[in-house]
Amino acid sequence: MSRSRVLAFAFLALPMVSLQGQSAAPNLTDPEVAHVAVTANNIDIELAKVAEGRSRNAEVKKFAATMITDHTAVNVKAVALATRLGVTPRDNAVSQSLLTGAKEARAIVDKATSAAFDKAYIDREVGYHQAVLDALDNLLIPTTENADLKQLLVAVRPAIAAHLAHAKVIQGQLGVGK
Amino acid sequence: MNWPAGARYLARAALVLALPTMIAMGYRVSAGDDGVPRRVVIEIKGLVFTPERAVVQVGDTVVWINRDLVPHTATASSRSGWEVGPISEGEEGFRVVAVAGSFRYFCRFHPTMTGVLVVR
Numbered sequence: 065m066s067r068s069r070v071l072a073f074a075f076l077a078l079p080m081v082s083l084q085g086q087s088a089a090p091n092l093t094d095p096e097v098a099h100v101a102v103t104a105n106n107i108d109i110e111l112a113k114v115a116e117g118r119s120r121n122a123e124v125k126k127f128a129a130t131m132i133t134d135h136t137a138v139n140v141k142a143v144a145l146a147t148r149l150g151v152t153p154r155d156n157a158v159s160q161s162l163l164t165g166a167k168e169a170r171a172i173v174d175k176a177t178s179a180a181f182d183k184a185y186i187d188r189e190v191g192y193h194q195a196v197l198d199a200l201d202n203l204l205i206p207t208t209e210n211a212d213l214k215q216l217l218v219a220v221r222p223a224i225a226a227h228l229a230h231a232k233v234i235q236g237q238l239g240v241g242k
Numbered sequence: 243m244n245w246p247a248g249a250r251y252l253a254r255a256a257l258v259l260a261l262p263t264m265i266a267m268g269y270r271v272s273a274g275d276d277g278v279p280r281r282v283v284i285e286i287k288g289l290v291f292t293p294e295r296a297v298v299q300v301g302d303t304v305v306w307i308n309r310d311l312v313p314h315t316a317t318a319s320s321r322s323g324w325e326v327g328p329i330s331e332g333e334e335g336f337r338v339v340a341v342a343g344s345f346r347y348f349c350r351f352h353p354t355m356t357g358v359l360v361v362r
Contacts, residue, residue, distance in 0.1 A: 126350075129351075130351045130352065133312065133313060133351065134311075134312040134351070137311055137312050137313070137331070138311055138312070141311055219310075219311055220311065222288040222289040222290070222310075223289060223310070223311065223312050223352075225289070226289040226352045226354055226355065227352075229354040230352060230353060230354055233353070233354065
């Protein structure tokens with residue numbers, strides 16, 4: 065098995081943000097929801113910065129740039145809203161789970177050679193954005209009580225869905241000829 | 243054909259009197275069916291261009307309004323290379339359409355967002 069395939073499988077075997085996989089769906093408070101949202105955005109921003117520097121594929125670099133722009137814009141909104149509402153984002157098990165997964169993903173990415181890096185990064189982004197979309201639908205939006213915070217999450221959802229669609233297009237392109 | 247001097251005078255006078263009215267009515271030589279160019283709005287919301295297919299007239303001004311949290315562009319899919327934007331949240335970008343035809347475009351930041359301008 066080629067090294068790139070090993071890395072790809074390692075990515076896919078990582079503990080994804082499988083919030084549904086917890087023993088019971090946690091009932092997050094609004095400060096905890098805010099913390100999860102900001103954490104999820106920061107994770108993608110950090111990995112995208114790595115991709116911008118490491119990738120030699122124009123489409124992957126453009127995708128990474130969009131991730132930085134979009135997730136930063138959402139975080140600016142989230143922080144402004146939390147400030148306006150007087151809400152201090154609160155760390156919680158879901159945020160910690162995201163960070164653990166991100167640390168493991170970063171370890172894999174750092175070891176990947178250039179060709180394997182692009183596929184590993186995009187495969188990770190497909191899985192990550194699908195998991196974030198599922199989390200929005202099944203946990204974050206339903207559990208949020210504050211109407212403004214809920215509206216922000218609802219407004220963000222199409223962007224996450226578009227990121228997922230974009231990542232899948234690139235995933236298909238990277239897979240051609242392999 | 244040689245017009246009588248009186249006729250030439252009357253023609254010039256008519257034009258001088260009519261022109262301010264025409265300008266006040268927004269008349270443009272290049273306008274469409276009713277002679278008045280329009281401001282046609284395409285809303286960007288939920289990472290979708292609405293309407294996805296916009297039918298406009300040569301001379302119209304097409305305005306993209308971004309109601310999303312994230313920035314967008316309207317970028318020609320063809321090699322004509324026109325681009326409107328980047329357009330930030332709450333802001334507008336516009337283009338006066340000068341050539342008839344059907345023009346596909348997309349958002350350069352989110353390439354799965356696509357639209358069509360049909361210019362008549």
